[in-house]
Structures are given as C-alpha cells and as structure tokens.
Amino acid sequence: MQTVSDIQALREQISQWRQQGLKIGFVPTMGNLHAGHISLIAEAKKRADKVVASIFVNPMQFGVNEDIDSYPRTLADDQQKLMAEGTDLLFTPTPDIIYPKGLDKQTFVEVPQVSEGYCGESRPGHFRGVATIVCKLFNLVQPDLACFGLKDYQQVQVIQTMVEDLSMPVEIVPVETIREASGLALSSRNGYLTEQELEIAPVLNQNIRWLAEQIQTSTDFIGLAKRAADAINAQGLKTDYIHICHAKTLQPASEDDHELVILAAAHCGKARLIDNMQVFK
C-alpha cells in the first residue's frame, strides 16, 4: 500500500488507474481505525478494482470547543490495518494542503434541510465542514463509488443529497453499523470512555431498540421518544436528542410514514455518542 500526502502524487496514481479503466472505491476517514472502518474498506474492495482510503482530521467540521486537539491520531496502526485489508492507496494530507488559504477564505458546500437539526443543530457548521471536505476529496480521488457508515446516518443523507444536487458522478454506498456485543456502536470516540462509562454506554442502543419495537404499534412518537430519553438519562447518560424521523427527509415522522429512522445522541463522560435505527412499518 502506498501512502501519499501531496496532491500531485495522488493525482498521478489516480490518473494512471483511470487510464487503465479501473473502478475506484473510496473510504474517507479521520483515522484511529476500528472494525467499522475496516468493514467500509471490505465493502469498497468487493465493488471496485482499487481502494483508496483517506485519513484527515478535518478542522472545518469541528466546533470551537470540540476535540480536534485530542482527537486520537494513530497513523502507524492505521496503516497496518489498511494494508491487511488490501487497501491500495492511503491519502494523508495536512490541513495546509487541503486549506492553503485558511478556513476563512475557503469556498464551502452547504446542504440545506437534511443538515439542519439533530447533529447539525448541536454542532453548528459541522455538516458544512463535512460536505466541503467530502466534495474536495471526491474531486481529488475521483472515485466511482464511496462507502460511508450508517452509524453517522445524518451524514450519509447530507452526502447523498450533495451528490444528487450537484450531479457528482459518485455512487454512495451506505454500510451497516458495526457494534460491540453490548450493542454499542464502534466509534473512535469510545476511546474517551472509562471502564464504568463503557458499562452504561450501551443504554443508548438498548433504548433505541425499545423505541423501534414500540413504534411498530404506536404513533405516539413524541411521548415514546421522551420515555426513551428519560430512561437513558436515568442510567447516567445525558441525551442531546432522540427523535423519530422520516428516513430520507429527516423531518419529524408523521403517522402515515412507513420508512422511519430513530436518531439519537447522548453525552457519556467526555464522549458524545450517536446512534440510530431504521424502522420499516
């Protein structure tokens, strides 16, 4: 596996592969790789001839009081894992390479509606940062397809909408969430949890599953979501939000909707956990 940090080396390799008519799959990440990331690489490998991964802790998607400085950076370990899974190329740019003029003068991509609310409301500017970096990475890597984890459900909708609205020639492949046996979704930020917090963190997923069962037979979405939030908070987490939404528009679900998603975020110690579950009625 080749690792490149500069844009010219990346473009040279990509253009060689494109001239050979090879199909390119892409997996963008922020590093500190776990089995969730590796499942994205495996999915890309099944669908493409060459797999490109990127590791970039994107300053544009972090809020002022967020964890950009402490975000785990484990490049050597990550390279081992990517190589073992058969990744062909790893792109590891620095912020200077990606944003040479600085963030203030950078053109950005804003996706309306699906990026508003939920994580978009709690993390102002977050999805602008995500859409902008993913757009830029797509322009650099020119993939035929790109894999994204459904753990970040709202992010998948934001990227899918961006690709449709801007006619980007990239197929977005959503990949199922990989979980601990406890139900806790794997996440780099789980590394912030103490042993005790790791014991209570699965309560988020347990209550999402409870809610998924309840809404099969009830349309009291607001009342049920409140009961789930109370149960989560009673165990020592602090819910940021828990909502039942239309699976595509992410608008609050109405009684006639059949494709739903439960979206939730909760603070657990230093970590802000997110999780979700799609429900078909």
Ligand SMILES: Nc1ncnc2c1ncn2[C@@H]1O[C@H](COP(=O)(O)OP(=O)(O)OP(=O)(O)O)[C@@H](O)[C@H]1O
């Ligand atoms: N448990 C998981 N299962 C499947 N995909 C995942 C999982 N966790 C993250 N991903 C996906 O991996 C890609 C890169 O995510 P990222 O590097 O932010 O990892 P992360 O573990 O989600 O980190 P964070 O703790 O910052 O949310 C995204 O598409 C994300 O949805």
Ligand SMILES: CC(C)(CO)[C@@H](O)C(=O)[O-]
């Ligand atoms: C898609 C992404 C790599 C963009 O920085 C990031 O938001 C993530 O890791 O999910």
Ligand code: BAL
């Ligand atoms: N997995 C989403 C990246 C972020 O939380 O910034």
